[in-house]
Structure formats: C-alpha cells, structure tokens
Amino acid sequence: MTGAATLDRVTMRFRGHTALSDVSVAFQADTITGLLGRNGAGKTTLMQLLTGHRVPTSGQVEVLGGRPYENDAVLSRICFIKESQRYPDHFRVRDAVEVAATLYPSWDRDLAEQLLDDFELPRKRPVKKLSRGMTSAVGIVLGLASRAPVTLFDEPYLGLDAVARQLFYDRLLADYAEHPRTVVLSTHLIEEISDLLEHIVLIDRGRVLLDADAESLRATALTVAGPADIVARFVADHRVLRREAVAGHARVVVQLRSVTDRHAATELGLTVEPTSIQQLVVALSRAATGTPDTQANTAFEEVSR
Numbered sequence: 001m002t003g004a005a006t007l008d009r010v011t012m013r014f015r016g017h018t019a020l021s022d023v024s025v026a027f028q029a030d031t032i033t034g035l036l037g038r039n040g041a042g043k044t045t046l047m048q049l050l051t052g053h054r055v056p057t058s059g060q061v062e063v064l065g066g067r068p069y070e071n072d073a074v075l076s077r078i079c080f081i082k083e084s085q086r087y088p089d090h091f092r093v094r095d096a097v098e099v100a101a102t103l104y105p106s107w108d109r110d111l112a113e114q115l116l117d118d119f120e121l122p123r124k125r126p127v128k129k130l131s132r133g134m135t136s137a138v139g140i141v142l143g144l145a146s147r148a149p150v151t152l153f154d155e156p157y158l159g160l161d162a163v164a165r166q167l168f169y170d171r172l173l174a175d176y177a178e179h180p181r182t183v184v185l186s187t188h189l190i191e192e193i194s195d196l197l198e199h200i201v202l203i204d205r206g207r208v209l210l211d212a213d214a215e216s217l218r219a220t221a222l223t224v225a226g227p228a229d230i231v232a233r234f235v236a237d238h239r240v241l242r243r244e245a246v247a248g249h250a251r252v253v254v255q256l257r258s259v260t261d262r263h264a265a266t267e268l269g270l271t272v273e274p275t276s277i278q279q280l281v282v283a284l285s286r287a288a289t290g291t292p293d294t295q296a297n298t299a300f301e302e303v304s305r
C-alpha cells in the first residue's frame with residue numbers, strides 16, 4: 001500500500017471499546033482528502049495514530065516513509081490542527097505564531113502574517129481571551145503557514161462563522177495550488193467543503209466504508225427530479241440511494257446503472273441534477289447502519305402510489 005500516510009490493518013482498542021477495526025487506508029501524496037464519518041466513527045483516533053499521539057493496538061502506521069511515534073524526523077513534517085487546540089495560558093497570538101515558526105521547517109512567515117490580517121486576529125491578545133471562532137482561526141493560520149508536507153485538520157472550524165470558513169477554504173485552495181501537499185481534513189460540513197475534496201475516506205464505526213476519489217464517487221450516482229409518478233417510473237429498476245418528496249415532486253439519488261441512464265431520465269422529462277457528495281455519504285452511512293430514509297421514503301411512497 002503506497003501513500004504519504006498509510007494505515008495497514010490497524011486496530012485501535014481503548015478499554016473495552018474498539019475505535020478502529022482492521023483499517024487499511026492510504027492517504028495519497030499531494031491530495032486533499034476528506035475524512036468523513038458520523039460522530040464517534042474514529043476520525044480523531046485515526047489522525048492521532050498518523051501524528052504519533054497514539055500507538056495502534058495492532059497493525060502498522062507509516063507517514064512519509066517512517067513510523068510517526070516518537071520519530072522527530074517524521075513529526076517535524078506533520079502539522080496536526082486539532083478540534084480544540086490548547087495553548088499555554090500566557091500565550092498571545094503572536095507567541096503561538098512564533099513558536100510554530102520554530103517547529104515547522106517549511107514555515108512561511110509572510111503567509112502567516114497575511115493570514116493573521118485576513119482573519120483579523122489581534123497579535124497581542126492572549127489566545128485564551130479570544131472567542132471560540134478566533135481560536136479556531138489561530139489553528140487555521142498555523143496549519144496553513146506550516147506548509148507541512150502532511151497537514152491534518154481535525155474539524156478545524158469550531159465556532160467559525162460562514163465568512164471565515166469560506167476564507168479558510170479559499171486560502172487553503174490558493175496555497176495548495178502553489179504548494180501541493182498532503183492535506184487530510186475531517187469535517188461534518190460536507191456540503192460546503194465538497195468542491196475542495198479530491199478524495200474521500202468515509203469511516204463508519206471504526207471501519208472504512210468508502211475510499212474513493214471524489215470525481216468517480218460522483219459518477220457512481222445520478223440525481224433526478226420531477227413529478228413523483230414519473231420519478232417512480234424511472235427508479236423502478238434502479239437502486240435508490242436517497243429519496244425526497246414534497247407535494248407531488250420527488251428527487252432521488254440512484255446508483256448509476258448504465259451510461260444511457262441520464263438520457264433515459266431526460267427523455268422522461270425529468271431534470272438531471274449534480275449529485276452531492278453529502279447525499280452520497282449520508283446514503284452510504286445510512287445503508288451501513290440499516291437506518292432507513294424513513295420520512296422521505298414514506299413521503300415518496302405516498303405520493304407515488
């Protein structure tokens with residue numbers, strides 16, 4: 001298995017609980033990967049293993065050709081921005097930036113200063129006096145300016161408003177275009193970030209449910225919408241991944257069966273829409289847990305009778 005960061009048959013058990021079970025996954029070099037999954041799926045645990053914060057119960061973890069645990073040569077090339085990053089009590093924003101500059105060999109001072117301005121972070125203010133969103137912004141500045149060959153963001157934007165989140169996406173994309181690196185980003189805000197993701201790893205209850213590039217994932221499904229009775233006719237011989245229905249109008253995501261599906265749908269007068277990664281991820285997670293798409297299903301069945 002090749003990749004900038006890999007887990008090979010990794011199991012991670014905590015007392016009485018298996019957080020990851022026989023996980024094998026390779027995070028490709030110079031790719032932005034979304035690490036997705038429901039609460040408690042094992043995303044943070046996986047990142048902790050990649051960053052040497054934990055040692056697996058069994059299996060191998062390798063990052064940039066070496067084991068990360070207590071390995072400075074590897075760790076200096078990894079930047080891990082955690083959901084609730086803590087800083088020493090006396091740290092001002094400026095101190096957090098200065099310390100990070102000494103930790104990461106590829107640190108870019110100009111970029112850090114620019115990002116501090118962009119996020120309007122007061123350099124002299126103690127980090128512990130910042131708002132929740134501003135503290136998240138500090139983590140984002142450090143993560144981006146580190147230019148670490150492997151950069152991991154674990155839900156980096158707690159409390160960040162929509163404008164600041166968009167700023168993060170824009171700056172990440174712009175800097176990544178000029179300095180490609182391996183970025184792994186865990187998030188629940190799939191919809192707004194999906195255009196950024198080149199690859200998706202979906203974890204469900206400690207197991208890898210999906211490991212696919214975003215383009216091919218989108219190409220596995222078709223979203224059609226239109227009058228419920230016509231939609232029902234179209235989906236009769238398709239595997240339905242997701243249904244929504246409101247007042248005689250239905251929208252379904254189906255597994256693509258043939259290249260002619262799209263044409264068949266438009267022939268029937270249905271609208272073919274882009275398939276959202278979020279809908280696919282929700283559908284796959286639901287299928288894995290056996291959770292039916294109840295409300296939508298019922299509504300759909302009612303209107304299509």
Ligand SMILES: Nc1ncnc2c1ncn2[C@@H]1O[C@H](COP(=O)(O)OP(=O)(O)OP(=O)(O)O)[C@@H](O)[C@H]1O
Nearest residue numbers: 014015017019037038039040041042043044045046
């Ligand atoms: N130190 C620990 N001791 C016991 N159980 C733990 C420990 N750390 C994590 N777990 C359990 O392992 C599972 C995976 O947790 P993890 O934090 O990796 O999930 P996650 O996908 O990051 O969730 P979220 O999206 O809610 O942040 C959870 O059931 C969690 O309770």
